[in-house]
Amino acid sequence: MLKKLKFYFIGLVPGLLIVFFVLNQKGASCSYFPNDRVIAETLTKDFSYSDQFKKEMETNKISEKFLKDDIISKGKIDFDKSNAQKKPCPEYILNYPKDNPTYEIHYSKCKEKAEFIGLKKLK
Known part of the structure; x- marks a missing residue:
């Protein structure tokens, strides 16, 4: 179970950072x-x-x-x-x-x- 959470966060954190920077450059607001x-x-x-x-x-x-x-x-x-x-x-x-x-x-x-x-x- 701990191994699955580790892989989940390894994908989640970079994914959130990429989405944040891409949307921020396009001037999108939420x-x-x-x-x-x-x-x-x-x-x-x-x-x-x-x-x-x-x-x-x-x-x-x-x-x-x-x-x-x-x-x-x-x-x-x-x-x-x-x-x-x-x-x-x-x-x-x-x-x-x-x-x-x-x-x-x-x-x-x-x-x-x-x-x-x-x-x-x-x-």
Whole structure:
């Protein structure tokens, strides 16, 4: 029995290391929390902006790169205010940063695109 366990671990440990390094190089993530799933799905969509959202971005000097790389990627979805069950396009409220939010973004996530509707500066 001890011999079988020894062979098992001899295969398991290198196998786990190989899988870890291969997935890590490809940028794969294994987060199954609702907030992370919604944000990851949002970032794969084509972005479209309402006229009001564009004006608010200009007023607050927010670039599209900052929006994607920081605000959305590091934001937190407020599921209490969001309408995640709305058909065909769920609507979400995203707060950035997670603690003491400065911005609140209202957007809908459809099958092909994410449409950003409103941007509010909270402070």
